[in-house]
Structure formats: C-alpha cells, structure tokens
Amino acid sequence: xRTEDNWTETALLVADGGGxxxxxxxxxxxPVRFAAAGRADLPDEQVRTLASDPSPSVRAAVAAxxxxxxxxxxxxxxxxxxxxxxxxxxxxxxxxxxxARLSRSLxxxxxxxLGETRAADLLESMPAPPLRTARRRxxxx
Numbered sequence: 001x002r003t004e005d006n007w008t009e010t011a012l013l014v015a016d017g018g019g020x021x022x023x024x025x026x027x028x029x030x031p032v033r034f035a036a037a038g039r040a041d042l043p044d045e046q047v048r049t050l051a052s053d054p055s056p057s058v059r060a061a062v063a064a065x066x067x068x069x070x071x072x073x074x075x076x077x078x079x080x081x082x083x084x085x086x087x088x089x090x091x092x093x094x095x096x097x098x099x100a101r102l103s104r105s106l107x108x109x110x111x112x113x114l115g116e117t118r119a120a121d122l123l124e125s126m127p128a129p130p131l132r133t134a135r136r137r138x139x140x141x
Contacts, residue, residue: 011035022046030055037061048072056081063087073098082107089113106130 007029013019014035024036025046036042037050038061051062051072060083062068063076068091076084077098082105088094089102090113102110106129111120123130 007032014039025050030058033058034061038064040065040067044069051075056083059084060087063091070095077101082109085110086113106132 007027008031010019010024010027011029011031011034014021014024014032015038017039021036021039021042024032025042026049027033027036033050033053033055034057036046037053037058042050047062047065047069050058052075053059053062056079059076059079059081062072063079063084064087068076073088073091073095074097076088078101079085085102085105085107086109088098089105089110094102099114103114103116105111106123108120108123111117111123
C-alpha cells in the first residue's frame with residue numbers, strides 16, 4: 001500500500017475492509033488514518049496510537065468505536081476538540097465520571113448529545129461562543 005502516492009485509493013481500500021491496517025494507522029494521510037480508526041479489526045496497539053492522533057477526525061473515529069477501552073474513553077473525555085467530545089457524549093454506555101466531565105462542556109453539541117437540552121439551548125442563544133476560560137482565571141481571582 002503506497003499511501004504517499006494515492007491517498008484516495010488507499011483510504012477507500014481501508015474503509016472497504018482491505019489494505020494493510022498497520023501501515024494505514026501510521027499513514028501520513030489523515031483520511032487513511034481516519035478509515036483505519038473505524039475498522040473493527042484494527043489491533044489494540046494501533047487503536048491506542050490513533051487515540052492520540054493529531055487529527056480530531058481520527059480521534060473522533062476512535063471515540064466512536066463500540067469496543068473502546070475504558071482507559072482510552074477517559075483519555076478522550078478530556079480532549080479539547082468538541083467533535084471528539086460530541087461523539088463520546090452520544091455513546092449509550094458512557095460511564096458516570098466521563099458523563100459528569102462532559103456535562104461541564106461549553107459546547108452546545110456535547111450538551112445536546114448528553115440530553116442536556118436546556119443548557120445547550122442557553123449556549124446556542126448566546127450571540128458569541130462562550131469563552132473557554134473561567135472568569136476567575138481571567139481576572140486573577
């Protein structure tokens with residue numbers, strides 16, 4: 001598999017269940033790693049590697065895995081990218097501690113996925129997205 005030459009062919013091959021998964025997990029091409037992250041037959045070592053991928057899309061694909069290890073779930077629950085947190089929040093088997101952590105999110109999509117519609121509505125009614133820094137830290141208190 002030559003990911004550096006033709007990412008589209010490689011990504012589609014991996015997404016369709018073919019290709020070399022280990023090579024795909026370490027590809028320079030984000031779409032190839034994204035396709036690998038969604039594969040049920042991806043070895044645990046590569047799943048752990050992709051959980052720390054620089055791409056939020058790849059980490060979100062890992063977060064969507066039904067076989068997600070509890071330690072990786074905890075790692076992803078503190079991710080700073082809302083797209084990763086939204087995927088986690090939509091999981092039906094979300095542990096209570098991860099749910100509590102996600103419920104403090106300032107992202108309406110995360111809150112909506114958790115079923116916190118009133119809080120999500122409040123955030124969406126704000127004319128600008130809320131600052132992600134607590135007021136105390138802004139004013140040194």
